[in-house]
Amino acid sequence: MVTVLVVIIAIILFLIVLIAVYIFNTQRKLVSLDELCKNAMSQIAVQLNSRWDALLALAKTAAQYSKHESETLIKVITARRQAPIDTAEEALQQQGELTQIMGRLMAIGEAYPDLKANDLFSKTMDSVNSYEENVRMSRMVYNDTATKMNRMVRMWPSSFVAAMLNFREKAYLTVDEEKKSNYPNLDEAFGK
Numbered sequence: 001m002v003t004v005l006v007v008i009i010a011i012i013l014f015l016i017v018l019i020a021v022y023i024f025n026t027q028r029k030l031v032s033l034d035e036l037c038k039n040a041m042s043q044i045a046v047q048l049n050s051r052w053d054a055l056l057a058l059a060k061t062a063a064q065y066s067k068h069e070s071e072t073l074i075k076v077i078t079a080r081r082q083a084p085i086d087t088a089e090e091a092l093q094q095q096g097e098l099t100q101i102m103g104r105l106m107a108i109g110e111a112y113p114d115l116k117a118n119d120l121f122s123k124t125m126d127s128v129n130s131y132e133e134n135v136r137m138s139r140m141v142y143n144d145t146a147t148k149m150n151r152m153v154r155m156w157p158s159s160f161v162a163a164m165l166n167f168r169e170k171a172y173l174t175v176d177e178e179k180k181s182n183y184p185n186l187d188e189a190f191g192k
Helices: 002-064 065-081 088-111 113-117 119-154 156-165 177-181
Strands: none
Touching: 002 065, 002 088, 002 119, 002 156, 088 113, 088 119, 088 177, 113 119, 113 177
């Protein structure tokens, strides 16, 4: 009788230790993924700030040709580059604003062929495009990390630990609908 009781207590203690180890390891994985998401969002913020800086340089170059429009753009760019980027929504908002300002700068470039031919304008435009590629890559890293985090938060049994420790799903960065409509439908292109 005593040996049966000892075995039952040993099994219960083993299960408690097993559950504690599982919770400990799951918490560490969740924290690691959360930090990776924060890091990826920080990288996006750095790249977007670099893009804002390049757009500011473009606006200053364009000021020689279109003073009023450029002054307005310089004020907007200066104000926007100070905005924090901590969430996917904030990153998407800044991306949209960058696209609008880029369009306005391109319109100024089209209106003034001498500006478009300006070497500084051309080099700065290339750096803006390079920063856009960096943002695209950072967005991919963020979304991949968010996917891993969201799986841990939603899948059983880690979902219990995530809920208990207040971990939430991460929002994904998406392509805005205007950009999507500029790409051809791949199914149609391949006859599917």
